[in-house]
Amino acid sequence: MADIIDARGLSCPEPVVLTKKALHRKDEIVVLVDNETALENVERLAVSMGCTINVNEEADSTYRIEIKRSTRLSSAEPPKSEICGNSSGPMVILFTSNIMGHGDDELGAILMKAYIHTLRELDNKPDIMVFYNKGVMLTTSDSGVADDLKELEGMGIKILICGTCVNYFNIQNKISIGTISNMYTIATTLLTAGRIVKP
């Protein structure tokens, strides 16, 4: 009998935290969430932990996520990639702000736009671009680089946007690219990166 984790009414990242904890106890769980963001975040966690998932949308806009793990993870010994530096891991560019460098913000904003535009033309492309704090402003449709980011995403580069930050700046409706992500995914991405570039 699978444990049922009722994460309805909880906000990010709680459903993900509860799911992760439950998966360390049991190989088969059912998670209930009541919004799409939580659904996506839980799904992503499950996939990254090597689980198979099955989602059913129930009548009262509840999603029932059945998660089954095929390989047993020992909680005493997390996978090496989670704790060790891994030089063959993905190349990550970290955008912690919408400006490049310190000194003058107006100049920094211009430099950041030029930087992102230039990335499209370079041979060495990143695997993942992570945006948090004021960096998330770069992902809005009126940032001046939305078309560049869309093009980069089209080339297969993963764009992760901090959901807490999007919420803080209240720009949910202005984001049309990338994936709204959570601290679990962002922290894991940073830990497993082969290289991190911070412009």
Place this chain on the structure above:
Amino acid sequence: MNKEERYSVALFVSVGHVIKAEKILKKAGIPHKVIPVPRSISSDCGVCVRFLTEDKDRVKAALSELVPINEFREL
């Protein structure tokens, strides 16, 4: 980005002028984008303003007497 669209850039003598021009064009609602100066064009200031070639007269009019444009180039 539609590849059929033709673009031009306005070059300025300084980054300060680019920043000023960007503000004016934004206010005027003329579609534009600040980009690094293409390698094929040399300019002291590393960034320039790109716009649709068909908007050239609007760009010129909006910036006239406010920001000196060094040069227009078609891409």
